[in-house]
Amino acid sequence: MNELIIVGGGLAGCEAAYQALKRGVSVKLYEMRPLTSTSAHITGNLAELVCSNSLGSLLPDRASGLLMHELEKLDSLLLRISRATAVPSGSSLSVDRNTFSHKVEQELGKFPNFHLIRYEIKTLPDSPTILASGPLTSPSLAEAVAKFTGQNNLFFYDAVAPIIFRDSIDFSIAFSASRFAAEKGQTADYINCPMSRDEFDAFVSALVTADRIPLKIDEKNIVDGVNAGKSKFFEGCLPIEIMAERGQKALTFGPMRPIGLMDPRTNQRPYAVAQLRQDDLSGSLYNMVGFQTNLTYPEQKRVFRMIPGLKHAEFIRLGQMHRNTFIASPTVLFPTMQSKIRPDVFFAGQITGIEGYLGNISSGLLAGINAVNFLRNSDLLVFPPTTMIGALCRYITESSPDHFQPIKANFGLLPEIKNRYVGRLERTTQYVENASLAMDTYLQEVGDQLR
Ligand SMILES: Cc1cc2nc3c(=O)[nH]c(=O)nc-3n(C[C@H](O)[C@H](O)[C@H](O)COP(=O)(O)OP(=O)(O)OC[C@H]3O[C@@H](n4cnc5c(N)ncnc54)[C@H](O)[C@@H]3O)c2cc1C
Incomplete structure (x- = not known):
């Protein structure tokens, strides 16, 4: 089988779609808007930014700067489009939200095996799927997800x-x-x-x-x-x-x-x-x-x-x-974004408990690559915990299930550095150097799994 269903045309779902499409897998992307909307989205656009238009600081010694660097190495479509649609905002990467969304749809539409279906999914599909329906997953699907995971969904409030x-x-x-x-x-x-x-x-x-x-x-x-x-x-x-x-x-x-x-x-x-x-x-x-x-x-x-x-x-x-819904990832997911319950079901985006635009793009990227590897019977990727993407995935899957809360990319997630009793800049430089080296080494090791 060479076809993947993706539920949700948000940041995670669109990045996942690109990663699968560029590897030759057909994608059916189900997006319920504009027919059914959420309480925060305004348009029917793919990859709509619901609040701020900023993806975070570009500075290399910030957690978001590190994540951008990693996404760049992994050929993230959404990061590339963010740069192409940037508006002036000092040392942050901020975008014109409408142009950003239109470009995402345009780029995905260039793949002949991309099928965008405007439809609300209410039950879990029974073929290989990435569930990226976001923090505002529609109520019927949220109920189906709760049944699937065997747990009540968790929630918090975001404004x-x-x-x-x-x-x-x-x-x-x-x-x-x-x-x-x-x-x-x-x-x-x-x-x-x-x-x-x-x-x-x-x-x-x-x-x-x-x-x-x-x-x-x-x-x-x-x-x-x-x-x-x-x-x-x-x-x-x-x-x-x-x-x-x-x-x-x-x-x-x-x-x-x-x-x-x-x-x-x-x-x-x-x-x-x-x-x-x-x-x-x-x-x-x-x-x-x-x-x-x-x-x-x-x-x-x-x-x-x-x-x-x-x-x-x-x-x-x-x-x-x-109200943002998320699943109890520590009991439900592997750090590959694959569910423990059904190996052909992956989760991505904020529904996993990763917070923030960039983090959600990262989880979509990983779920997209791993869903392809699953379809090809190839090993799944687990990024090293020294990298920001690896640390985020490890956090959501290895935290204590009793106290699990969504988290944004931050240096506190990374393993301790050798010399932590130094100034902030020196500390973050060490984190960034370790992460960069770990990512480069890992990408060389798993070259075949990335194709
Ligand atoms: C109110 C609010 C404000 C936020 N503000 C920020 C911010 O300023 N900065 C930041 O970094 N992060 C913010 N976030 C957090 C998060 O980064 C974003 O929500 C981000 O868009 C999540 O990406 P996603 O792909 O997981 O979900 P989304 O981008 O929401 O994409 C999910 C998609 O799935 C669709 N969908 C839902 N249910 C179904 C269904 N049953 N069938 C088909 N399609 C479905 C939705 O319509 C949506 O398009 C905010 C979140 C919320 C809720």
Whole structure:
């Protein structure tokens, strides 16, 4: 058999499809949108980015920079397209989300054996399949997955940030700059709304007392022993109002930190800053960085318009909170992304508990290659734990099942380095060098399994 079913045309599913197609396997990719949508997607596009348009830092000494480097070595289609559709955003890789999606569909469509089927899958297919239906897997399929794995699905809450029309920003107050732009020789890619201490304090008071949308936590098939009775948020992407509740100054150490920025009106560092990042190639839309929220829509408009420069802001999209479903990967999956229950079923993307765009592209890449190897009776790949991809797969499959929580790429997942009592830069350099060497050595060893 030389055919693979992929459920879900998101980041993981599209990368998996490319890896299978380029190895000569036919792919039937089932995507339910636009006929049936999720609560976070807006378009019917493949590989839609649901919130931020940033894939993370490009800097080689950051976890996302390392992951990009690994994806590049492994010929990731989605990383290549990200670079081709990048918008200016300092040292991050951010894309024009619509052009990105269209290019993904265009590139996959170049393969004659690629079949895109707009249809909601409700039960697990009985031929070789990659399940990449994402954190917002449709309820019927989520139920089928729970039955398949023999466990209740787990869940947590994740939020999206608002997007603003650039021409509604007041540039007599807001200014363009990147952090430490002069020192790092960077261009002024972000729009910054500076705040005095009084403005910030008033903003925080309004933020933490504003009306929120109540979370539903007793949803059928989702509540488990750990989750029952309390709401759970992903620590790496907390709603801004939850961050603000943790202390009056919490945001000035988080998304509103003023470090590296100088207000040109005063030539002083502001007390706090709200940063906006370009969201489309034409530069007409800007994303509020770190402002993911669960406030009601009228309250978002009221509170965010208190930010200096945003008094008349017009929003093309407001923030929202969503329930993310994931499986108990430590009991369900091998680090190859293959299920322990049925060898011809693979999982990829956020449904496995890997968080973040890049991590999800990586798991799709691995599932795609391994599903092909399975079809060919060839050995499956397990990346070394010293690499970022290997570490992510190991984390989701070897963590304690009782405390399993989604995770983003980070250096803490990598095995300890020899000399860890050194400065951050030296430490991360060691991690990156070890990872790079391990990946190169591994790729040489498994050359045949990669073809
Ligand atoms: C609200 C929210 C905000 C997020 N914000 C960020 C962020 O800013 N930055 C970041 O790095 N990560 C973010 N994430 C996390 C994660 O990186 C993204 O969700 C990412 O898109 C996951 O990739 P995926 O391929 O697993 O799922 P998706 O990209 O969601 O793709 C899954 C696809 O499967 C389809 N599908 C679902 N059920 C079925 C079915 N039954 N039949 C057919 N098709 C189906 C869906 O329509 C979707 O297109 C966010 C997640 C959520 C939910």
